[in-house]
Amino acid sequence: MKSLWIKARLFFNSIMLFLMVLTFVVGNAEGSNIINFASKDSHQHETFDNQDSHQHETFDNQDSQHTDESLDDHDERIVMSDEIVQKAGIGIKHAAPETIKHTLQLFGEITAIPEQQFLVSAPYSGLVESLKVKVGDLVVKGQVLATIHNTASLNSYDVVAPASGEISHKYVRLGERITEQPLFEITDLSTVRLQMSAFSADLEQLALGQTVQVRDLHDHNATLTQISYLSARMNTQHIAQAQAVLPNNMGFWRPGAHVKADVTVSNRQVKVVVAKTALQQFENQLVVFVRQDNAFIVKPVQLGQADDTYVEIISGLVAGERYASDNSFVLKADLMKASANHAH
Structure with missing residues (x-):
């Protein structure tokens, strides 16, 4: 009987030992899984952070690359293809020699010629x-x-x-x-007379044979003629008369009509001019956008004399260079936008 009790006791102890070992093994296994899960989550979070950082860096690089294509800080370079230039309506001309005309504007009236009445x-x-x-x-x-x-x-x-x-x-x-x-x-109104009023200061610049461009007050029509007569006397209002004869086969110039007369008082040949529409103000200086390959280069210029159409370039451009003559404000806007992006 005593022997049977001893065997039972040993079996019970064996069972308890087995349960203790099993508990230890299971506990280690669960702890290992928890560590692995945390490690996996940490690795995933790190991966996302790296991906986000890499993606942000990529976008920054792309944005920087795009900006560099539009503007180079060193030479103010605006890259623009010929197709975009055409779509934007940017006209291209060559800087070239030209005659600068100085004009004096007078006002006058159309009259019939007495000898033709x-x-x-x-x-x-x-x-x-x-x-x-x-x-x-x-x-x-x-x-x-x-x-x-x-x-x-x-x-x-x-x-x-x-x-x-x-x-x-x-x-x-x-x-x-x-x-x-x-x-x-x-x-007979096939030709008519233009009577122009000139003050004393104007008379000093006028001479027989000078070219006159005559325009109606609404700029609907214009014609060229020459001064044919200058009065030797002034009236009581200190005004003298200058006269010219206008062809009028179409009957546009009607006696009694008031007109504008631009008299060319001098002509001067200059080496380089650009259209006045090409000039833009940028960073407190006048600039012209010069076309080179697939880009526009911003060039500061020094100006000389000008007329209604052209302005003389003393320095900054040479004859033969291509420049943006029309809609150059589009380039200025792009340049200012690029400069603002760099500032930020």
Whole structure:
């Protein structure tokens, strides 16, 4: 009996030892899994951080690369393909020699030329039997204008136009008795006179033969002529008259119309000019955008004389260089944008 109890005791102890070992093994296994999970999560977090850092660096590099393509800090270079230049409407011209014109603007009035105005009279007294024309009609030399009945001879005769032109006045009525008064006035407006007003300071710059560009006040039409007369006297308002003759075959220049007259008082040949539209203000200096390969280079320039269209370049450009002549403000805007990006 005692032997049986001892065996039971030993079996119980063996069971307890087995359970203790099993608990230790399982506990180690669970601790190992927990460490592995944490390590995996830590590794994953580190990976994401690295990926995010790498991705941020990549975007920064791409942004820096894009900016470098638009602008180089060293030479203010704007890269732009020919296709983009065309789509943006940026005109390209060559810097070249040109004549700079200095002009003086005067104002004037169109008048008929007195030598081209004709009064038409009847050679005999009589009654106006018929009138063939009215004011505004165009007539040619020899055309019948009216028929007069001579009450003394009881004969009728025709009155004809002494010159071609426009009927500018009609002085008689049908059935009216006439003696020596004129019947009509004919004005030849194929050429007209320009009367320009010039002050004393203006007269010092004017000379016979100078070219005059005449424009209506709305700039709808323009023509070229030359000064043909300069008055030797001034009126009570200290104004002298300068005159020129305008061709007027189309009838645009009407007597009584006020016009602008730009007189070219001097011409000067210069070595290099650009269009005035090419100039832009950047960083407190005037610049021109010069086309080189697939880019525009910003070049500061020093200016000389100018007229309405061109400006002389004293330094900064040489003849033959291509430059942005139209819509250069597009390049300035791109340049300012790139500079702002660099500032940030």
